[in-house]
Amino acid sequence: MIVGRQKPFEEIWGMIKNFKKVLVFGCNTCVAICHAGGGKEAEILASMLRMKASQEGMAIEVKHAAIERHCEPEFFEPVMDDVRTFDGVLSLACGVGVNFLSERIGNIPVYPGINTEFYGAVPKAGIFTELCAGCGDCILHLTGGICPIARCAKSLMNGPCGGTNNGKCEISQDVDCAWYLILERMKKLNTIERLSEIKPPRDWSTGLYGGPRRIVLEHIVEPEVQEERNES
Amino acid sequence: MKSGSNLEKVLEGGHFAVTAEVGPPKGTSASVIQKKGDLLKSYCDAMNVTDNQTAIVRMSSLSGCVILKEMGLDPVMQMVVRDRNRIAIQSDILGAIALGIRNVLCLSGDSQRFGNHPTAKGVYDIDSIQLVQTLKTMRDEKKFLCGETISGEVPLFIGAVENPFADPFEYRVTRLAKKVKAGADFIQTQAVFDVRKFTQWMEIVRNQGLDKQVHILAGVIPIKSVGMARYMRDNVSGVSVPNEVVSRLEDAKNVKEEGVQITLEVIEQLKEIDGIHGIHIMAVAWEDIVPGIVERAGLLPRPIL
Numbered sequence: 001m002i003v004g005r006q007k008p009f010e011e012i013w014g015m016i017k018n019f020k021k022v023l024v025f026g027c028n029t030c031v032a033i034c035h036a037g038g039g040k041e042a043e044i045l046a047s048m049l050r051m052k053a054s055q056e057g058m059a060i061e062v063k064h065a066a067i068e069r070h071c072e073p074e075f076f077e078p079v080m081d082d083v084r085t086f087d088g089v090l091s092l093a094c095g096v097g098v099n100f101l102s103e104r105i106g107n108i109p110v111y112p113g114i115n116t117e118f119y120g121a122v123p124k125a126g127i128f129t130e131l132c133a134g135c136g137d138c139i140l141h142l143t144g145g146i147c148p149i150a151r152c153a154k155s156l157m158n159g160p161c162g163g164t165n166n167g168k169c170e171i172s173q174d175v176d177c178a179w180y181l182i183l184e185r186m187k188k189l190n191t192i193e194r195l196s197e198i199k200p201p202r203d204w205s206t207g208l209y210g211g212p213r214r215i216v217l218e219h220i221v222e223p224e225v226q227e228e229r230n231e232s
Numbered sequence: 233m234k235s236g237s238n239l240e241k242v243l244e245g246g247h248f249a250v251t252a253e254v255g256p257p258k259g260t261s262a263s264v265i266q267k268k269g270d271l272l273k274s275y276c277d278a279m280n281v282t283d284n285q286t287a288i289v290r291m292s293s294l295s296g297c298v299i300l301k302e303m304g305l306d307p308v309m310q311m312v313v314r315d316r317n318r319i320a321i322q323s324d325i326l327g328a329i330a331l332g333i334r335n336v337l338c339l340s341g342d343s344q345r346f347g348n349h350p351t352a353k354g355v356y357d358i359d360s361i362q363l364v365q366t367l368k369t370m371r372d373e374k375k376f377l378c379g380e381t382i383s384g385e386v387p388l389f390i391g392a393v394e395n396p397f398a399d400p401f402e403y404r405v406t407r408l409a410k411k412v413k414a415g416a417d418f419i420q421t422q423a424v425f426d427v428r429k430f431t432q433w434m435e436i437v438r439n440q441g442l443d444k445q446v447h448i449l450a451g452v453i454p455i456k457s458v459g460m461a462r463y464m465r466d467n468v469s470g471v472s473v474p475n476e477v478v479s480r481l482e483d484a485k486n487v488k489e490e491g492v493q494i495t496l497e498v499i500e501q502l503k504e505i506d507g508i509h510g511i512h513i514m515a516v517a518w519e520d521i522v523p524g525i526v527e528r529a530g531l532l533p534r535p536i537l
Contacts, residue, residue, distance in 0.1 A: 158361040161340045162395030163469040170469035
């Protein structure tokens, strides 16, 4: 899932304080699981903003709402007319949601209420860890299911650097050395000898460095386009 | 000869090599480099100029190397993959060769998180093993990574580093083997204080025949103070300073002399290890101790080739 964290309150206040009517707009999927931007968080944040406005003697109307997902158009449709009655939206969705709503809402600003952090898992309630970098060229079959791109601070491809320290990364004792984990895991899987092969430089163009990505599934897109043509 | 550098001649000639480190200034003065070059010139075969070591911005390694080259010395250009992508790396290599640099030492580099610009974006487009391989391809095939042809000669003596003290211990030889396979001509190791552990590591290295394929230079760091010893023991990842070394310094009347004594004892033991072809002295901010150490270690005069 996508893991996010709410922005500092003062930063949020700075974004919205000049509006007259603001919607705090939550998303009930990934960011709800990490307690950053679901309906519940939208409600709490909206009430904090109302308190702040009244402390500052400012007349701002703050409402809250949430939908299931901010990344597919059909979830917006039932609420869009309402959303457009506000003069600003503070979105608690991930960055995808903020972009996607901005494209659809018309001339109303959409501001981010959370920082979108990473693709992660929830090993324990309240703990979130980054496990994938979305690099577009998965090599987990070569590294014992542990990703060095996301989990090694240097995204090394050929084993640990000289900074590993009792299984921890040189950047912090709180961070596991990904290559240490990979070696231990591949030892147990009896595949350790594969690590003596030199992995060549990566093609980073499959990831963010190749520019924004887009996937088109012809077998799904084509029939729809055909249908539209038939209708018109 | 792959590069014709002095370091290559010394090592290929079977001499026990001595290299030293020259830290460039946090400023624009060429004389800082020149003074260190002058101080060290009769006491080592080549001088490494560090590349923004510990991620602290300093004069570039390439410029420092050119200043040494102009003095008739043999520089080793350190190059980390933290700050450059494959385009900048290959371009800097062409420029370095044009300016007379022949030795290049390939490293990952300390994370930018440690340095004086901790919010910087780390590059890490290729890793240090891929960097070694890139340089070998440039030299032996006269080709860039993309396969296009390089015009002119590409004389290079390619170095890499290894840390026998970082864990997992058993993988450290595998990693050395990968660097050798990638094309390393020489290796400089992390500083040795724990000679016993280093000896074990070298035994595995010899068992795999790696000492016959690459010149291994053991790293040494003269310790100047008790504080420095404790700091390295407790805070520097991948450096192993035994408690015994720390307590010897703690008990010493003359700490600096004791530090030198410990270094000399380590060098003495390193000389006896089969497959060690030299030492690399990293006297960080204590360069003026190097001549005395080299002399007292019986490593003078340096060969003139």
